[in-house]
Amino acid sequence: MDVQRAPDEADEVTVWDRAARSFRLWQAGESGALDDLVRCLTPVLWHVVRSYGLDKDQAEDVVQTSWLTLVRRHESIADPQAVASWLTTTARREAWRVSRLDGRATPVIDEVIEARVPSQPSVETEVIRSDEGDRLWSCVQRLDARCRRLLRIVAFDDRPDYQGIARDLGMPVGSIGPTRGRCLGKLKALLGGETGTDHE
């Protein structure tokens, strides 16, 4: 399934707000609201977890475990508005733990990912979009692994927990913001430098 993310900040906020609303409804006793919450945030969790280099089975396990943790511990979430942050933080922690546990995790090999992508779009506009995507993708591959992970997390996590991410990446917390800006800067430079010196 797809995450529908319009290129518009208002819509990004909506994912977090939609999650908070479903969570409140569920806590108020509307059991179906939990399904909405799961549909809304599972795609976000998938991308956050995969950025830790877990293989597909490991990533699915971590996503399932994170949801069970929510169901068991939801009463400890003081601010329902923060449910999405709480979940992504839980998933990141578990992904980090699993990635260090058995030493099986390898950085996600992008050639493998590439091989799973169905190619041959039939409509011309899709071809153009796919060309643009290929160009962006090849630039992303030229970033170092740390930049790739950080950008993937912040691309899906609207309110990233910099402290936890800093620990996972082995960086001082104060350097995450600048690193994020530097990674985006590098990416833009690779894309052709049209945007000049845009920085955080």
Next chain:
Amino acid sequence: MSERDTVLSDLAQLWDQRDPVPEDLVEKVLVTIATEDLDTEYEMLHLLERTRELSGARSSGEALTIAFSGGSFSLLLRVSELGTKHCRVDGWVTPAQSMRVTVSQQDLTQEADVDPRGRFEIARMPTGLTRFFLRSSDPGGAGDGMFATPTFEL
């Protein structure tokens, strides 16, 4: 809206295309939540690997081997096709111990005993999203663990 947000949004779309969420993951999560017994803290096993192999010459289907582990406990399942919608499951737990196994699917649960040598069998069950729960039936014995698999496709 800043340039930075546009790029992040493009990146999110790109990752969605190149490494999409597995189609059945939401469904798996829903089954996991629905089948969990919240009064009991099971230790979650992790899916180690799935291997498909051609089974013996006399049988037509493929056999699927699925391995789970958690700490010092492990569970191995060997799944044989029975037609297209059912299967037989032979299981082994390590370390060997008497246990009660519960197989949970969306609308169905089945139980079986694990013998002291760690073996059990489910002679016939529907294919689909499934979870296995195991609890020691030998309280006070060597193992008194309670384990659950994540939801997986049989």
